[in-house]
Amino acid sequence: MNALSHEFDLAHAMMLPPESCGPHELPELGRLCEQWEAVHEAAAAVANLAQLGREAESEQIAKLPLRAAELSGWRFETIARGIDDLAAIMQPGLRALLSLTARGQDTTAAALTLWREFHASRSAIVDLAFDR
Incomplete structure (x- = not known):
């Protein structure tokens, strides 16, 4: 088996965030709010398919x-x-679950797996935002 090679030399690379990042305008905040809400609506549908109740939002x-x-x-x-x-992650996962449900298949285990993935990912995002 041949080892993969690449042309990148990262020996002197620095992984720093760009200094040009600054405060963000309201349209980006509006888009972020909409997306955050949509992700939670999808999560509520997944929780329903996993036979879980709707989560209380902190x-x-x-x-x-x-x-x-x-x-x-x-x-x-x-x-x-x-x-x-x-x-x-949520969009194709929910689409697949709904497709299986339409065929009459039990999606409980798969929905629970997607719910756990959502919950872990969301926790990481919240931790970053609130320095937990």
């Missing part, structure tokens, strides 16, 4: 987009990217 979860807007630079960008990633 104050930190409810205020996460506003907290992210208070943060500047790389932290805001990381939170926004985390929410994008979470949406990218």
